[in-house]
Amino acid sequence: MRAKPFLKWAGGKSQLINDIEKALPKEFTSQKFTYVEPFVGSGAVLFWILENFPNVEKAVINDINADLTNTYKIIASKPEQLLLQLEKYQKKFHSFEHDVDGRKEYYYDQRKLFNTRATPKVTQAALFIFLNRTCFNGLFRVNPSNGFNVPIGSYIKPTICDVDNIMAVSKVLERVEILTGDYKQTLLHTEKPAFFYFDPPYKPLSKTSSFNTYAKDEFGDNQQIELRDFCKQLDTLDHFWMLSNSDVKGKDVNDNFFDDLYGEFNINRVWAKRNINANPDKRGKLTELLITNYDHLKVEYA
Numbered sequence: 001m002r003a004k005p006f007l008k009w010a011g012g013k014s015q016l017i018n019d020i021e022k023a024l025p026k027e028f029t030s031q032k033f034t035y036v037e038p039f040v041g042s043g044a045v046l047f048w049i050l051e052n053f054p055n056v057e058k059a060v061i062n063d064i065n066a067d068l069t070n071t072y073k074i075i076a077s078k079p080e081q082l083l084l085q086l087e088k089y090q091k092k093f094h095s096f097e098h099d100v101d102g103r104k105e106y107y108y109d110q111r112k113l114f115n116t117r118a119t120p121k122v123t124q125a126a127l128f129i130f131l132n133r134t135c136f137n138g139l140f141r142v143n144p145s146n147g148f149n150v151p152i153g154s155y156i157k158p159t160i161c162d163v164d165n166i167m168a169v170s171k172v173l174e175r176v177e178i179l180t181g182d183y184k185q186t187l188l189h190t191e192k193p194a195f196f197y198f199d200p201p202y203k204p205l206s207k208t209s210s211f212n213t214y215a216k217d218e219f220g221d222n223q224q225i226e227l228r229d230f231c232k233q234l235d236t237l238d239h240f241w242m243l244s245n246s247d248v249k250g251k252d253v254n255d256n257f258f259d260d261l262y263g264e265f266n267i268n269r270v271w272a273k274r275n276i277n278a279n280p281d282k283r284g285k286l287t288e289l290l291i292t293n294y295d296h297l298k299v300e301y302a
């Protein structure tokens with residue numbers, strides 16, 4: 001069993017892995033590397049790297065979402081205890097197959113319990129996975145006091161307890177240091193040579209399409225600029241990095257925000273596989289940016 005993301009997560013990168021593979025540094029397949037993912041989310045790229053590159057002896061992951069990183073830590077350290085709780089939640093949730101009211105009541109009780117943030121860490125992690133599997137679209141959204149407020153989804157018998165994957169994830173996390181907080185702290189935990197993959201909250205393509213609701217703290221233009229400065233710092237320290245973001249120029253040809261910010265680096269445009277617009281008439285093909293601070297084999301992208 002190969003480890004794969006154990007969560008649904010906004011901006012999950014499974015769709016972009018072929019393009020990311022083509023844009024890895026040439027050295028990555030042959031040399032020893034530390035892999036660093038400062039905005040890890042559900043870790044689609046992390047798990048792919050850990051499964052496919054045995055030369056990556058150590059990885060460092062980070063996210064500002066403490067509920068998320070607690071879950072990674074518990075999977076790494078106490079997978080059996082976690083699975084016992086997940087099994088219990090799954091059995092109970094599935095028992096409401098023909099009882100909508102019972103299912104709702106159970107979901108909202110679990111949500112309330114999670115929001116106390118006062119249960120043992122294993123229980124918080126189990127509740128986090130439970131809510132991710134049963135809430136509307138696997139969204140993670142909190143109110144200003146950090147209360148998770150996503151309503152119940154329409155799943156009747158979702159998989160909540162995936163034993164094989166949790167055990168596979170736990171095994172690969174043995175090589176991983178898990179940090180909680182701002183992305184900049186990853187530099188203090190990094191040995192050379194390191195390869196950083198950045199997947200920050202994307203710059204919204206329009207005011208109404210903002211998906212920047214992962215954490216309480218907003219990630220606006222100033223944060224995008226600070227991130228570029230951090231990438232510059234890594235460049236002067238001879239680290240390798242790749243960064244993905246939305247292609248605002250694809251929406252408005254006069255919008256040079258990222259072309260200006262990353263003008264001195266390599267900007268690739270790749271086709272985004274997903275259609276974010278539900279209306280088929282407006283479903284134009286979208287590109288995304290994959291920016292690197294190194295030259296790689298030139299390949300045909302968008």
Ligand SMILES: C[S@@+](CC[C@H](N)C(=O)[O-])C[C@H]1O[C@@H](n2cnc3c(N)ncnc32)[C@H](O)[C@@H]1O
Pocket residue numbers: 009010011012013014038039040041042043044045062063064065181182183184199200201202214215219
């Ligand atoms: C686009 S998502 C990453 C998705 C991920 N690549 C995946 O495959 O699921 C961005 C992540 O950045 C985190 N984040 C937001 N601001 C941050 C910050 N200042 N430092 C670290 N992480 C942050 C969010 O909690 C979210 O998980």
